[in-house]
Amino acid sequence: MSIDVLSAILVIPAVSAALLAILPGYRQTAKLNVVAALATFLTSLSLFVVEPVSGQYLLVDDLNKVFIVLTTFVSFTTSVFSASYIQHEIETGRLTPAFLRFYHAMYQTLMFAMNLALIANNIGLMWVAVEVATLTTVLMVGIYRTHEALEAAWKYFILGSVGIALALFGTILVYMAARPVVGEGLDGMVWSVLVKHAAQFDPALLNVAFVFLLLGYGTKVGLAPLHAWLPDAHAEGPTPISAVLSGLLLNVALYALLRFKMMLAVNLAAIAPGPLMVTMGLISVIFASLMLYRRRDIKRMFAYSSIEHMGIIVFAFGMGGPLANFAGLLHMTMHSLTKSAIFFAVGHIAQVKGTQKIADIGGLTVTNPVLGWGLMLGVVAIVGLPPLGIFMSEFLVVSSAFSHAPWLTVILVLGIIIALGGLLLRIGAVMFGEPKGPTAPAEASYVPMFTHLALVLMAGIYLPPGLVAGFQNVAKLLG
Amino acid sequence: MSSLQFDIAHLLAGSLVLASFMMLYQDRLYALLNVYALHAGVLALSVAWQAYVQQAPHLYLTALIALVFKAIIIPVALHRIIKRLGIHREIENVIGIGLTMMAGIGLVALSMVVMLRVTPGADALAREDLAFALSVVLLGLLVMVTRRNAVSQVVGFMSLENGLVLAATGAKGMPLVVEISVAFSVLIAFIVIGIFLFRIRERFDSVDVQALDRFRGERR
Numbered sequence: 001m002s003i004d005v006l007s008a009i010l011v012i013p014a015v016s017a018a019l020l021a022i023l024p025g026y027r028q029t030a031k032l033n034v035v036a037a038l039a040t041f042l043t044s045l046s047l048f049v050v051e052p053v054s055g056q057y058l059l060v061d062d063l064n065k066v067f068i069v070l071t072t073f074v075s076f077t078t079s080v081f082s083a084s085y086i087q088h089e090i091e092t093g094r095l096t097p098a099f100l101r102f103y104h105a106m107y108q109t110l111m112f113a114m115n116l117a118l119i120a121n122n123i124g125l126m127w128v129a130v131e132v133a134t135l136t137t138v139l140m141v142g143i144y145r146t147h148e149a150l151e152a153a154w155k156y157f158i159l160g161s162v163g164i165a166l167a168l169f170g171t172i173l174v175y176m177a178a179r180p181v182v183g184e185g186l187d188g189m190v191w192s193v194l195v196k197h198a199a200q201f202d203p204a205l206l207n208v209a210f211v212f213l214l215l216g217y218g219t220k221v222g223l224a225p226l227h228a229w230l231p232d233a234h235a236e237g238p239t240p241i242s243a244v245l246s247g248l249l250l251n252v253a254l255y256a257l258l259r260f261k262m263m264l265a266v267n268l269a270a271i272a273p274g275p276l277m278v279t280m281g282l283i284s285v286i287f288a289s290l291m292l293y294r295r296r297d298i299k300r301m302f303a304y305s306s307i308e309h310m311g312i313i314v315f316a317f318g319m320g321g322p323l324a325n326f327a328g329l330l331h332m333t334m335h336s337l338t339k340s341a342i343f344f345a346v347g348h349i350a351q352v353k354g355t356q357k358i359a360d361i362g363g364l365t366v367t368n369p370v371l372g373w374g375l376m377l378g379v380v381a382i383v384g385l386p387p388l389g390i391f392m393s394e395f396l397v398v399s400s401a402f403s404h405a406p407w408l409t410v411i412l413v414l415g416i417i418i419a420l421g422g423l424l425l426r427i428g429a430v431m432f433g434e435p436k437g438p439t440a441p442a443e444a445s446y447v448p449m450f451t452h453l454a455l456v457l458m459a460g461i462y463l464p465p466g467l468v469a470g471f472q473n474v475a476k477l478l479g
Numbered sequence: 480m481s482s483l484q485f486d487i488a489h490l491l492a493g494s495l496v497l498a499s500f501m502m503l504y505q506d507r508l509y510a511l512l513n514v515y516a517l518h519a520g521v522l523a524l525s526v527a528w529q530a531y532v533q534q535a536p537h538l539y540l541t542a543l544i545a546l547v548f549k550a551i552i553i554p555v556a557l558h559r560i561i562k563r564l565g566i567h568r569e570i571e572n573v574i575g576i577g578l579t580m581m582a583g584i585g586l587v588a589l590s591m592v593v594m595l596r597v598t599p600g601a602d603a604l605a606r607e608d609l610a611f612a613l614s615v616v617l618l619g620l621l622v623m624v625t626r627r628n629a630v631s632q633v634v635g636f637m638s639l640e641n642g643l644v645l646a647a648t649g650a651k652g653m654p655l656v657v658e659i660s661v662a663f664s665v666l667i668a669f670i671v672i673g674i675f676l677f678r679i680r681e682r683f684d685s686v687d688v689q690a691l692d693r694f695r696g697e698r699r
Contacts, residue, residue, distance in 0.1 A: 184652025204597035
C-alpha cells in the first residue's frame with residue numbers, strides 16, 4: 001500500500017505525459033493536464049496518512065514531504081492557470097496545436113522529474129532527475145521560437161548543463177569518499193546509508209565534493225555569480241513555465257543541496273557548509289536587489305526578485321539551527337506561493353497589453369482592476385510588507401540570524417530594503433500611472449492567483465499549530 | 480595491480496588530456512570534430528582498460544557506447560549538419576590560441592594540485608584518474624568559453640562529459656545506474672542540441688552564438 005503511494009506520485013505524471021503527447025484537441029488536453037496535476041497533489045497529501053517504506057531508490061521523510069506537497073500543489077494551481085493562458089496563446093496564434101501537445105507532455109514530464117528528484121534516495125538517481133527537469137524546461141523556454149526565446153533557451157541549456165556536469169563530478173567524489181567506508185556498489189550512492197556513515201568519510205574529499213555540488217546545484221538554484229540563465233529563461237518562456245521555474249524548480253535544486261549539507265554536517269572534520277551558503281546567499285540578495293532598479297521587462301524584473309529570495313532562503317539555511325531553518329522553510333513556502341501568484345497575474349497582464357515592457361504598461365488598477373490589484377497585493381507580499389506571510393518569514397530569518405552574525409544580518413536587511421524600493425518604484429507606474437495599451441478585459445482565471453495570495457495572507461496572520469510543529473520537526477532534521 | 484596495468488591506464492588517461500589540449504588550437508570545425516572523435520576513441524580505450532583491470536564486465540558496455548555513439552555516430556552526424564546547414568567552417572576564438580593554451584596548462588596544474596592533495600587515501604589509479612578527469616572537465620569548459628560558434632561549444636560540452644565518464648569509471652565499483660545515466664544524458668543532450676540547431680537554422684543565417692546575442696530584451 002505504502003509503496004503504491006510513492007510510485008503513484010511518479011506514475012500519474014508519467015502516464016499523463018504519454019497520453020498528452022498523443023491526444024489531440026487543446027481544450028480536452030488542458031483539462032486532462034489539470035486533472036492529472038490534481039490527482040498527483042491528492043496522492044501526495046496521502047503521504048501524511050500512510051507511512052511509506054523507504055527503499056534503496058526512494059525515500060520519504062519529513063523533509064521531502066514538505067517539498068513534495070508544495071511542489072504538487074503549485075503544479076496543480078499552475079496547470080489551472082496554464083489552461084486559460086494557453087487558450088489565449090492559441091487564439092492569437094503564438095502557439096500551434098502541435099506545439100501545445102508538446103507543451104503539455106513536457107509539463108507532465110517536468111512534474112515527473114521534479115517528484116523523482118524529491119523522493120530519490122539514490123544521489124545518482126537524484127542527479128538524473130534534476131537533469132531531466134532541466135532539459136524539459138529548456139525545451140519549453142524555447143517554445144515560442146523567437147530570437148529571444150532561442151537565445152534564452154540556448155543560454156539556459158549551456159549554463160544548466162555545465163552546472164549539472166559539475167554536480168555529477170561532485171556526486172562521483174561523494175561516492176569515492178564513501179567507498180572505503182560503506183564498500184563498493186549500490187550502497188555507496190544511497191543517501192540514507194551515506195548520512196549514517198558520513199562521520200568516517202575522508203573530510204578533504206568531502207570538502208571538494210561539496211564545492212562542486214554547491215557550484216553545480218547552485219547554478220540551478222540561481223545563486224548570484226551563476227545566475228545568468230535565470231532572467232532570460234523567465235522572461236522568454238511561456239508564463240506558466242516562469243511560475244513553475246521560480247516557484248518549484250529552484251526549490252528542487254535547493255533541496256538537493258540541502259541533502260548534501262545534511263551529510264556534511266555529520267562529518268565534524270569537514271568544512272562547515274554554512275558559511276559558503278551564507279556568502280553566496282548574501283551576494284545574490286545584494287546583487288539582485290540592485291539589478292531590480294534598471295529592469296524594463298516585467299517578467300525579467302520578477303526573475304531578479306526570485307534570485308533575491310533564493311538568496312535569502314540559502315542565507316537562512318546556511319545560518320542553520322532550528323530557528324533559522326524554520327524561517328528558511330517558511331520563507332521558501334511563502335516565496336513559492338507568492339511568486340507563482342505574481343506570475344499568474346503578469347501572464348494575463350502581458351496578454352491583455354500585448355507586451356512585457358514596463359514602459360508600455362500603465363494604469364492597471366483602472367483598466368483591469370482585478371488583475372491590477374491582484375498583482376499589487378502580490379508585490380506588497382513579495383517585498384515583505386506586513387501583514388502578509390513573507391513579512392513574517394523574513395522577520396524570522398532576520399531575527400534568528402541576528403544573534404549569530406549581526407553584521408551579516410545588517411547587510412541582508414539592507415538588501416531587502418533596496419529590493420523593496422526597486423520593486424515598488426517600478427510597479428508604481430504600472431499600477432497607478434496613465435492608462436496605456438489595450439484596455440480589453442482579461443479572460444483570466446483568477447482562482448489560482450487569489451488562492452495563493454489568500455494562503456500567504458493567512459500565513460502572515462495565523463499559522464496553524466500543526467504546520468508549525470511539522471516545520472519545527474523538519475528544521476531539527478536539517479540541523 | 481601490476482605496475483604495467485597502472486602505466487597503461489595512466490597513459491590512456493593522459494592521452495585524453497592531450498586530446499583535450501588538441502581541441503584548444505583547432506580553428507576549423509571539421510578538424511575539431513575529428514579531434515573529438517579521437518577524444519571519444521581514447522575514452523573508449525581507457526574505459527575498456529579499466530573494465531579489464533577492475534574485472535568489471537559492465538564497463539565494457541560503457542566503452543562500447545563511447546566508441547560507437549560518441550566516436551562514430553555523433554561526429555558523422557555533426558559533419559552532415561554542418562554541410563547541410565552551410566555553417567561557416569572557421570571557428571572564431573574569443574581570445575588568442577596562445578593565451579588559451581596557457582589557461583589550459585594552468586587549469587591542468589590546478590586540477591592536479593587539488594585532486595592529488597585531497598585523495599591521499601584512495602588507491603593510486605583512482606587518484607590519477609580523478610585528477611585527469613577533472614583536467615578534461617575544466618578543458619572542456621575552456622573550449623566552451625573561448626568559442627563563439629554553437630557547434631564548437633557543443634563539442635566542448637561533449638568532451639566535458641567524456642571527462643565525467645572517465646571519473647565515473649575510475650571510481651571502482653560505482654553502480655551501473657550512473658554509467659547508463661551518463662550515456663543516456665549525452666543522448667538526450669544531443670537530441671536537444673539537434674532540435675536547437677535546426678530551429679536556430681530556421682530563424683537565423685548563422686549558428687554563431689554572437690548572432691543570437693543581438694537582442695536581449697533589455698538592450699537600450
